[in-house]
Amino acid sequence: MIDRWLERLALLGGVLLVAVGGLISYEVVARYLFNAPTTWILDVSIYLTMWATFLAAGHTLRAGAHIRMDLYVRRLAPRVRRRTDVIVALVALAFSALLTWQGLQSIVDAVRLGEVTLSTIRVPLWVPLAAIPTGGLILVAGWLLCLRDRRIP
Amino acid sequence: MTAALFLLFGLLLVAGMPVAFALAASGFSFLLILNGSGALAALPTIAYDSLNSFTFTAIPLYILMANVLIQSEIGRDLYRMIQDWVGHWPGGLAIATVLFCAGFSAISGSSVATAATVGMLSIPEMLRAGYDRRFVFGLVAAGGTLGILIPPSLFMILYAALTDESAGKLFIAGVVPGLLLTVLFLAYAVFFSWRRGYRGGERASWQRRFTSTRRALWGASLPVIVVGGIYTGAFTATEAAAVGALLSLVLAALLGRLTGPAIRQILLDTVKTTSMIFLIIVAAILFGHVVTLLKLPQVMITALAVSGVGPLTFILAVCMIFLFLGDFLEVVSITLITLPIIYPVLKTMQIDPIWFAVIMTIMMEFALITPPVGLNLFVISGLQPGTTWEEVFRGTLPFMILMAIALALVIAFPPLSTWLPRYVR
Numbered sequence: 001m002i003d004r005w006l007e008r009l010a011l012l013g014g015v016l017l018v019a020v021g022g023l024i025s026y027e028v029v030a031r032y033l034f035n036a037p038t039t040w041i042l043d044v045s046i047y048l049t050m051w052a053t054f055l056a057a058g059h060t061l062r063a064g065a066h067i068r069m070d071l072y073v074r075r076l077a078p079r080v081r082r083r084t085d086v087i088v089a090l091v092a093l094a095f096s097a098l099l100t101w102q103g104l105q106s107i108v109d110a111v112r113l114g115e116v117t118l119s120t121i122r123v124p125l126w127v128p129l130a131a132i133p134t135g136g137l138i139l140v141a142g143w144l145l146c147l148r149d150r151r152i153p
Numbered sequence: 154m155t156a157a158l159f160l161l162f163g164l165l166l167v168a169g170m171p172v173a174f175a176l177a178a179s180g181f182s183f184l185l186i187l188n189g190s191g192a193l194a195a196l197p198t199i200a201y202d203s204l205n206s207f208t209f210t211a212i213p214l215y216i217l218m219a220n221v222l223i224q225s226e227i228g229r230d231l232y233r234m235i236q237d238w239v240g241h242w243p244g245g246l247a248i249a250t251v252l253f254c255a256g257f258s259a260i261s262g263s264s265v266a267t268a269a270t271v272g273m274l275s276i277p278e279m280l281r282a283g284y285d286r287r288f289v290f291g292l293v294a295a296g297g298t299l300g301i302l303i304p305p306s307l308f309m310i311l312y313a314a315l316t317d318e319s320a321g322k323l324f325i326a327g328v329v330p331g332l333l334l335t336v337l338f339l340a341y342a343v344f345f346s347w348r349r350g351y352r353g354g355e356r357a358s359w360q361r362r363f364t365s366t367r368r369a370l371w372g373a374s375l376p377v378i379v380v381g382g383i384y385t386g387a388f389t390a391t392e393a394a395a396v397g398a399l400l401s402l403v404l405a406a407l408l409g410r411l412t413g414p415a416i417r418q419i420l421l422d423t424v425k426t427t428s429m430i431f432l433i434i435v436a437a438i439l440f441g442h443v444v445t446l447l448k449l450p451q452v453m454i455t456a457l458a459v460s461g462v463g464p465l466t467f468i469l470a471v472c473m474i475f476l477f478l479g480d481f482l483e484v485v486s487i488t489l490i491t492l493p494i495i496y497p498v499l500k501t502m503q504i505d506p507i508w509f510a511v512i513m514t515i516m517m518e519f520a521l522i523t524p525p526v527g528l529n530l531f532v533i534s535g536l537q538p539g540t541t542w543e544e545v546f547r548g549t550l551p552f553m554i555l556m557a558i559a560l561a562l563v564i565a566f567p568p569l570s571t572w573l574p575r576y577v578r
Binding site: 007010011013014015017018020021022023024025027028042045046049050052053054055056057059060061063065066067068069070071072073084085087088091092094095098099102103105106128129132133152 | 167168170171172173175177181197206207210214388391392402419420423425427433481526528
């Protein structure tokens with residue numbers, strides 16, 4: 001069930017990436033045809049890419065798309081392997097939880113101080129920054145599922 | 154302290170933790186020890202800043218373009234065309250495979266995607282035609298590494314993002330060395346096939362050649378637009394990626410190959426690879442942060458200055474380090490951890506950073522086919538049931554010699570990589 005949701009979030013991330021392709025292509029057209037380069041596409045592309053990365057983080061983990069050295073763990077006895085996977089998942093879970101918590105803190109600060117991005121368009125900083133705790137939370141979900149299965153895909 | 158950092162990282166890696174998380178967890182633990190609670194507040198800032206780069210946005214776009222071309226079977230069209238032209242020569246399938254590797258490298262910036270696409274199509278055919286298994290696996294695993302040398306190249310984008318170099322110039326710098334390596338692979342394929350007496354297939358009729366060429370021409374025109382646009386200065390490397398991705402989508406739609414399941418697969422594959430690479434980027438920058446705090450770069454640079462080595466010795470030493478790191482790290486983490494340290498040294502030693510980028514690319518190609526973390530080895534062994542990565546690795550050994558020859562030529566004759574980029578506008 002949760003895996004389905006993680007996949008949907010990843011699909012949304014994929015759509016954002018296609019949108020980035022469209023936006024930057026539009027920028028090329030705007031520059032050559034209309035002789036009117038935009039000021040906002042560059043930054044918006046970066047933010048969309050960030051969001052895509054973090055939205056898809058859970059599905060990437062669950063689909064086994066991460067690069068890892070499974071050469072040694074594959075040779076372990078199934079029981080030992082399960083135990084190793086659980087320990088690894090716990091460490092990664094702790095890090096993901098910390099990322100979520102600290103990300104939330106930084107959003108609270110950004111909102112309180114009314115920070116904006118250091119770029120040509122002045123977007124409230126929390127808009128791109130929110131990708132980080134969102135991604136952290138998605139990763140927490142992903143790693144919890146790995147703990148449930150006692151297996152890293 | 155530095156040794157402990159790498160030890161912890163190695164331990165997590167061996168325990169099977171994904172590279173991105175192993176880098177992040179070990180890097181962050183040491184940041185906590187060094188900076189105390191300041192490390193906590195720095196975590197989201199580091200993550201945000203490391204992805205805040207327009208050059209990086211080119212990475213998902215090149216991945217998107219390659220995935221569209223794979224899902225819409227435009228890659229297959231290209232392979233058929235090449236086969237119809239050279240398939241009847243002795244060893245024709247091997248020749249077609251090398252040419253397809255080079256051709257697909259011009260579409261894809263990833264060596265893993267190139268090896269996977271070429272392997273999926275050509276390995277079963279070559280095995281059926283009775284080619285030696287090890288030779289087949291080695292050919293595709295090594296041929297696939299051309300992906301990061303022939304433009305576009307995800308490695309060169311990383312290099313550009315971390316230094317002041319232009320991604321366009323770096324792309325173009327890979328053209329001549331890429332062709333050189335292709336010719337070396339071709340020569341070996343012909344030699345091996347001749348010695349084993351491999352015969353060619355049936356000669357394709359002119360009618361068939363014409364049809365398959367016309368079908369593949371659209372797909373083949375994409376890299377020309379991308380690389381040509383960069384060369385003439387019409388687009389930046391990131392813009393070329395966006396235009397290429399969009400054109401490939403339009404092309405696939407016009408050919409009627411953009412079905413629902415294909416779109417879904419394209420979106421998921423693109424975003425998964427992007428997420429994987431970008432999380433490694435974030436984690437490697439965090440890890441690199443700690444390496445810098447431990448003053449490793451200063452120590453290395455001072456040691457170099459005191460020892461008084463020349464540029465050539467330096468390059469050879471760095472190549473050795475890459476060869477060592479390439480055994481257990483993949484390309485993105487090696488680049489993000491080492492390049493910020495090495496780049497300032499290049500400047501002080503007056504080594505041309507574009508020339509060095511090509512040398513480093515070839516070293517990264519080695520990293521892709523050396524175990525235990527040689528991605529191409531796993532991709533190829535995963536394609537063919539009952540194949541172990543050891544078998545693939547043994548197959549790549551002769552090709553590694555060819556890569557070493559190409560590396561020696563690139564080092565000995567810098568104009569091979571620096572002449573063409575001079576004309577990029």
